[in-house]
Each structure stands twice: as structure tokens, then as C-alpha cells.
Amino acid sequence: MDITADRVVTIHYTLKDDSGAVLDSSSGGEPLAYIQGHGNLVAGLEKALEGKPDGTTLAVVVPAAEGYGVRDEGLIQRVPKRSLQGAGDIKKGMQFQARTEDGMRVFTVAAVVGDMVTLDGNHPLADQTLHFDVEVVGVREATREELEHGHVHGAGGHHH
Numbered sequence: 433m434d435i436t437a438d439r440v441v442t443i444h445y446t447l448k449d450d451s452g453a454v455l456d457s458s459s460g461g462e463p464l465a466y467i468q469g470h471g472n473l474v475a476g477l478e479k480a481l482e483g484k485p486d487g488t489t490l491a492v493v494v495p496a497a498e499g500y501g502v503r504d505e506g507l508i509q510r511v512p513k514r515s516l517q518g519a520g521d522i523k524k525g526m527q528f529q530a531r532t533e534d535g536m537r538v539f540t541v542a543a544v545v546g547d548m549v550t551l552d553g554n555h556p557l558a559d560q561t562l563h564f565d566v567e568v569v570g571v572r573e574a575t576r577e578e579l580e581h582g583h584v585h586g587a588g589g590h591h592h
């Protein structure tokens with residue numbers, strides 16, 4: 433079966449940066465299951481997998497624009513500590529989810545100076561060229577329930 437929209441695809445993957453350092457990998461763990469065509473993977477990887485048959489192995493180089501985005505200075509903002517109520521002791525590297533015009537976004541605390549906190553809404557992998565090694569280990573039709581939920585049930589997916 434080939435990978436097309438609304439099919440459940442199960443992959444093993446390793447993600448490396450330009451220097452060859454491993455950033456993320458499913459190797460040694462459960463493979464990742466996702467629904468093709470729903471923006472569950474970075475755009476460049478989903479595009480490269482479209483039409484590929486079960487069992488394919490491929491290496492994909494994804495430019496930042498089709499990966500985790502190009503760094504946007506407009507996503508960096510300084511806010512008073514008190515506006516981050518309930519976050520406890522705020523330290524560099526902590527992450528918060530916040531609603532923005534473009535939907536939910538993760539902000540990372542880039543700096544804490546006095547009562548001011550600098551939040552960076554860029555993805556930690558923004559500006560990075562992504563090097564994926566992928567092995568397609570399963571392709572099947574999604575169930576109607578999975579399509580309604582927008583995620584995979586069972587192995588490699590949600591259990592609820």
C-alpha cells in the first residue's frame with residue numbers, strides 16, 4: 433500500500449542536524465504512527481513520503497522553511513514575570529504554551545532579567561536544515577474515528 437492522504441503511516445526515523453548530531457530518533461523504541469495529509473509531520477517530510485510504498489527507506493533533507501520554520505524575531509517578546517502567573521519559579525529554558533493569532537504556540541524562556549522575562553516563540557529547531565533517515569514500517573487506511581480525532585489509535589498512537 434502506498435502513502436497517501438488519510439492513511440495511517442508508521443515509520444522509524446532518525447533526525448540529524450547539519451553536523452550529523454542526532455536530534456531525535458525512534459530507534460530502539462516504538463515507531464511513530466501518524467495520519468498522512470493532516471500536517472502531523474513537518475511539511476517537507478510529509479511531502480517526501482507522499483506516494484511511497486510500505487517498506488521504503490529514504491533519506492530526506494528538509495530546509496528550515498519546510499521544517500520548523502525560519503527564525504522570526506517578531507516571536508521574541510519581553511513580558512513582566514507577574515504575567516506568567518502559576519508558572520512558579522521562572523528559569524531560562526522553561527517552556528509555556530500560549531494562545532496566539534496563529535493558534536497554540538510553545539514559548540521558551542530565553543532570559544530572565546529582574547522582573548522581566550524574555551520569551552522566544554521560535555521552535556528550538558527553527559533555522560535548521562533537517563536530515564531525516566526514514567523507514568516506512570506500515571501503511572493502512574485510517575478508521576473513521578481516527579480521522580475524526582485527527583490522530584492514530586493503538587500502536588504508536590493514542591491510547592484512550
Ligand SMILES: [Zn+2]
Binds near residue numbers: 581583584
Ligand atoms: Zn482519538
